[in-house]
Amino acid sequence: MPAALLSREEVVDRLMGVVQRFGYDGASLAQLSKATGLGKSSLYHYFPAGKDDMVRAVLDHLESQLRSAVFDPLRGPGSARARIEAMVETLDDFYGGGKKPCVLGNLVLGTSRPRFRRQLRAIFDQWIDALAAALADAGLGPVARARAEDAVMRVEGALILAHGMDDVTLFGRALRQLPAELLAPAPRRP
Amino acid sequence: MPAALLSREEVVDRLMGVVQRFGYDGASLAQLSKATGLGKSSLYHYFPAGKDDMVRAVLDHLESQLRSAVFDPLRGPGSARARIEAMVETLDDFYGGGKKPCVLGNLVLGTSRPRFRRQLRAIFDQWIDALAAALADAGLGPVARARAEDAVMRVEGALILAHGMDDVTLFGRALRQLPAELLAPAPRRP
DNA sequence: GTCTATAATAGGATAGAC
DNA sequence: GTCTATCCTATTATAGAC
Numbered sequence: 001m002p003a004a005l006l007s008r009e010e011v012v013d014r015l016m017g018v019v020q021r022f023g024y025d026g027a028s029l030a031q032l033s034k035a036t037g038l039g040k041s042s043l044y045h046y047f048p049a050g051k052d053d054m055v056r057a058v059l060d061h062l063e064s065q066l067r068s069a070v071f072d073p074l075r076g077p078g079s080a081r082a083r084i085e086a087m088v089e090t091l092d093d094f095y096g097g098g099k100k101p102c103v104l105g106n107l108v109l110g111t112s113r114p115r116f117r118r119q120l121r122a123i124f125d126q127w128i129d130a131l132a133a134a135l136a137d138a139g140l141g142p143v144a145r146a147r148a149e150d151a152v153m154r155v156e157g158a159l160i161l162a163h164g165m166d167d168v169t170l171f172g173r174a175l176r177q178l179p180a181e182l183l184a185p186a187p188r189r190p
Numbered sequence: 191m192p193a194a195l196l197s198r199e200e201v202v203d204r205l206m207g208v209v210q211r212f213g214y215d216g217a218s219l220a221q222l223s224k225a226t227g228l229g230k231s232s233l234y235h236y237f238p239a240g241k242d243d244m245v246r247a248v249l250d251h252l253e254s255q256l257r258s259a260v261f262d263p264l265r266g267p268g269s270a271r272a273r274i275e276a277m278v279e280t281l282d283d284f285y286g287g288g289k290k291p292c293v294l295g296n297l298v299l300g301t302s303r304p305r306f307r308r309q310l311r312a313i314f315d316q317w318i319d320a321l322a323a324a325l326a327d328a329g330l331g332p333v334a335r336a337r338a339e340d341a342v343m344r345v346e347g348a349l350i351l352a353h354g355m356d357d358v359t360l361f362g363r364a365l366r367q368l369p370a371e372l373l374a375p376a377p378r379r380p
Numbered sequence: 381g382t383c384t385a386t387a388a389t390a391g392g393a394t395a396g397a398c
Numbered sequence: 399g400t401c402t403a404t405c406c407t408a409t410t411a412t413a414g415a416c
Contacts, residue, residue: 022215022300022301023213023215023299023300023301025212025213025215025216025300026215026300026301026302028390028391028392029391029392029393030390030391038399038400039399039400039401039402040392040393040394040401041393041394041395041399041400041401041402042399042400042401044392044393044394045399045400046399050392050393051392101298101299102299102350104350104354105295105299105350105354106299106300108291108350108353108354109213109291109292109295109296109299109300109350109353110212110213110215110216110296110299110300111212111213111216112216113353113354117356120354121354121355121356124351124354124355125355146363149351149360149363150344150364150367152347152351153343153344153347153348153350153351153360153364154340154343154344154347155347156346156347156350156351157342157343157344157345157346157347157348157350158343158347160292160294160295160298160299160343160346160347160350161314161339161342161343161346163298163299163303164294164295164298164303164310164311164314165311165314165315166307166311170339170343173336173339174340174343177340218408218409218410219409219410219411220408220409228381228382229381229382229383229384230383230410230411230412231381231382231383231384231411231412231413232381232382232383234410234411234412235381235382236381240410240411241410381416382415382416383414383415383416384413384414384415384416385412385413385414385415386411386412386413386414387410387411387412387413388409388410388411388412389408389409389410389411390407390408390409390410391406391407391408391409392405392406392407392408393404393405393406393407394403394404394405394406395402395403395404395405396401396402396403396404397400397401397402397403398399398400398401398402
């Protein structure tokens with residue numbers, strides 16, 4: 001990396017910022033270079049396969065961030081409600097209260113999906129699994145997985161709509177509703 | 191247009207297909223040309239400002255499609271439940287059962303949002319208003335708007351997740367749940 | 381209105397000096 | 399490891415013939 005200026009982690013974090021704002025197709029090497037303070041050649045030194053390598057690194061980084069900040073805590077100690085509320089807090093923070101778009105959404109759309117299929121799927125999978133585990137602990141066994149999927153959809157959709165409507169409060173409201181709706185008692189079998 | 195080959199509407203529809211798949215940043219003029227069967231120069235003849243004009247036309251077209259197929263029917267005759275179920279059917283069809291990405295989502299992400307802010311907001315707004323009207327008819331006055339926003343979020347999020355997980359059944363399930371969840375009796379004021 | 385040809389530029393990627 | 403300089407290709411956009 002730039003000698004002692006930026007750690008690799010810091011560099012990947014800056015790259016993530018660009019991908020988050022502009023997506024794979026919209027993120028030019030010029031921007032990635034500017035955001036990291038590294039010349040194009042330096043970027044290629046660390047990411048020989050170019051943009052693809054950079055975004056792969058971004059997804060690896062994101063995955064490990066989410067694992068320690070979201071997935072693991074969802075299985076950790078505390079009540080299911082407390083763990084879900086912690087997730088909500090973390091997401092609100094991570095997405096700047098709804099101001100920042102979703103890295104995952106941006107990579108699912110555009111032309112990038114085929115390139116990062118596996119990584120994207122793996123991250124969504126882990127998220128859903130961890131949430132389902134928390135919901136199972138809350139006694140929602142039979143509906144836990146469906147509810148977990150629902151939660152992820154809501155978060156993704158809330159980010160889209162908050163940006164589409166230019167109204168971050170939509171994201172905040174969706175997050176605030178999440179715990180109660182996920183933890184509501186399962187409906188009677190008809 | 192190509193004399194009698196394609197109507198303007200048909201051309202815009204083909205353009206929409208490309209934008210839907212690849213987004214604004216990922217849609218090249220070469221692809222747009224190929225999809226419409228029009229040479230680049232012909233495209234510029236109809237859309238002098240280039241890609242921006244084309245996507246503006248796509249959004250106009252989408253807006254009028256949605257108006258007649260979704261928004262108007264939501265206010266039309268029939269029970270609120272029937273109208274919402276009709277919307278679900280239409281959306282399922284429009285998004286190919288979850289196989290096709292969302293045009294709106296694709297334009298909200300990437301670098302295109304600032305270019306189409308107003309149109310995007312207008313479409314989301316009309317959608318939410320129409321849905322809220324149906325929910326108000328169902329006696330959900332105080333929560334109608336919030337529920338309508340929720341529904342749009344779910345649809346957008348379901349499309350993202352279905353693509354991120356490579357599993358279209360997620361979209362189908364989300365759609366199927368929608369009517370019941372939107373029409374559930376409003377919770378007691380605590 | 382549509383085409384071929386071409387301009388102009390931006391994008392991704394590499395070479396080679398330091 | 400980083401930079402400057404450069405290459406090549408794709409991309410947007412236009413000119414001008416038909």
